[in-house]
Amino acid sequence: MHFRITTDPIDTEAQRRLLGDARCGAYAAFEGWVRNHHAGRNVLGLNYACYPQLAEHEGQRILGEAHARFDIHDAACIHRIGNCAIADLAVWVGVTAIHRDAAFAACQWIIDAVKLRLPIWKQEYYADGTPIWREG
């Protein structure tokens, strides 16, 4: 069960292998991609700022809560920070369980909690204006 912040590209295959366990029949994963638009504006790229110590503490709490809420075997999340290009992977969540229902549900719950709670802020760069810090 690990939560990490990284400035490097996320290697989803390596993360998936770390979660591999013959006791589990299900693996559910989510990838958050950097998209090229927001609210009708063309986005050229973005930068994630972060309070790393707090993010890792809160990220670990989220994974611990997921373990308590869902019948899962293991869960992990990696969030990228710094400059990200369009189509880059910004966040990855992986969950293993004996059965798929819990894996799907926990995966969604984790990414929803990550988006709500982690001290990470996105600054979008637009073709048509100055960068702004997104809130919420």
Place this chain on the structure above:
Amino acid sequence: MNIKVLYFAALKEASGLDEEVLPLPESLPTLYAQLRERYGFRHMQAQLRVACNGAFCDWQYIPDHGDVIAFIPPVSGG
């Protein structure tokens, strides 16, 4: 008796600072009100969360010497 305050995102932009050392305040709401006036932060206290020493804390937490405080504007990760 001092604390350190960390600034992120919109608060960092408004203050122009990553962090600063300040005298120990009597409360976190008092501290934020002073900094809001000094730097022109647009966020009201109710819009922020607050963290102490790397973990979220309550606004009622009484700061201690050496604490590292961060005011957390609405987030946009994920």
